[in-house]
Amino acid sequence: MTKPDKKAPATESLGPASATLPDLPKRAIGIDVGGTGIKGGIVNLRKGTLIGDRFRIPTPKPATPEAVAEVIGQILEELLGREKAPSRTDLVVGVTFPAIVIDNVVLTAANIDESWLDCDTTKLLQHLPGRVATLNDADAAGLAEARYGAGAxxxxxxxxxxxxxxxxxxxxxxxxxxxxxxxxxxxxxxxxxxxxxxxxxxxxxxxxxxxxxxxxxxxxxxxxxxxxxxxxxxxxxxxxxxxxxxxxxxxxxxxxxxxxLVNNAGIVGAALYAAEQARLAEVRAA
CATH class of the missing domain: 3.30.420.40 (ATPase, nucleotide binding domain)
Structure with a gap:
């Protein structure tokens, strides 16, 4: 059987669910930004479950990018202080927003403060430890359900x-x-x-x-x-x-x-997405 050409365009554009990707880390952190609360958790990526309880802080008002980023940092620090937290050297963090997010840039603000329009979340969250990826909240929930939940x-x-x-x-x-x-x-x-x-x-x-x-x-x-x-x-x-x-x-x-997965779907999907995006970047850079 002929092996696929590793330099072929189709190989270079492999999706994050490709079996050719290296194994994912055992744990990652997901943070789900909502209209009333911002919640996060440590996720077991083998099972799609939370390790320990969720940690939640009310969404600031007004929910500007700077105010939300500060709360995200507080949640992340609390989670990293736990005994079973991922190490900072291998840390990946996924964050969801109720908006269209492309290449980590927020392009709509239908259900969040208008100051988020065109916000580059890579720059906004650059103070956080680890590798951070952001995505739409429904996308995170759907990815989690498809891989671990009702669509597994x-x-x-x-x-x-x-x-x-x-x-x-x-x-x-x-x-x-x-x-x-x-x-x-x-x-x-x-x-x-x-x-x-x-x-x-x-x-x-x-x-x-x-x-x-x-x-x-x-x-x-x-x-x-x-x-x-x-x-x-x-x-x-x-x-x-x-x-x-x-x-x-x-x-x-x-x-x-x-x-x-109900209330945990966004957290789980965010963590999974961030872990796969980090591994995918490594594969493409190799």
């Missing part, structure tokens, strides 16, 4: 849809994240989808669970026409009530399942 071991394309204040989405193919899908901002039945499908929209309308399940069904059918997938994973806080509305989400080609 599944080939093909899965999509996580997070239902909260807004609607986030994450697209993962064979374990490789396709970032910044942002399908919660699709036009759906004449409005932006998240204004009708989010958990907060259901609460504002005082919508019964069966009606909410029907709304979600129509939305996922709409998404399925644009981006067919094998599995939808439903996350966000509302996924804890999945038995109340998922029975009404029927008639889709894709399987629809609730998330497994």
């Amino acid at each position: 071991g599944r080939a093909g394309t899965v999509m996580m849809v997070t239902l909260g204040t807004g609607v986030g989405s994450a697209l993962v193919h064979d374990g490789v994240l396709v970032p910044n899908s942002e399908l919660g901002h699709l036009e759906f039945e004449g409005v932006v989808a998240e204004t009708k499908v989010s958990a907060s929209a259901r609460e504002r309308a005082d919508q019964p669970w069966d009606e909410y399940g029907e709304t979600l069904r129509r939305y996922l059918k709409h998404v399925e026409r644009i981006q067919p997938v094998g599995q939808f994973i439903i996350g966000g806080g509302v996924s804890k009530r999945s038995e109340d509305f998922l029975p009404y989400v029927t008639g889709l080609r894709a399987e629809v399942v609730p998330a497994v």
Whole structure:
């Protein structure tokens, strides 16, 4: 059997889930920046679980880049002071933001302070120890669910849809994240989808669970026409009530399942993403 050319373009652009990458470290740190709280944890990358408890600090107001960076530093220092923390020499840290993030630059501010627009998080967080990578919060959660949670071991394309204040989405193919899908901002039945499908929209309308399940069904059918997938994973806080509305989400080609990791998904996915990005940079530099 002919071995692949290591200098071929396809090899040079290997995704972070490639089996050719060296083994990942056993532990990494993930930090999840949210609208009300910033939480972090030490992640066992073999199992996709937290080592010890999460550590949370309320999100500062206003949540400017400088104020949030200070809180991220405080969380990281607390976690690094723990007995089972990764060593600083091998440290990788993943940080999520509720925004489009490309090459560690924040490009939208729909759900965060407008001062984040065009913020280069590499410069913002350069005072932190270790190698830091940043990504969208839904992408982090989706990557974690695809690799450790409801989509673990599944080939093909899965999509996580997070239902909260807004609607986030994450697209993962064979374990490789396709970032910044942002399908919660699709036009759906004449409005932006998240204004009708989010958990907060259901609460504002005082919508019964069966009606909410029907709304979600129509939305996922709409998404399925644009981006067919094998599995939808439903996350966000509302996924804890999945038995109340998922029975009404029927008639889709894709399987629809609730998330497994729930509140820890963002932390786990951020840590995994940062570890893989660090290893990928080593492979490409070799």
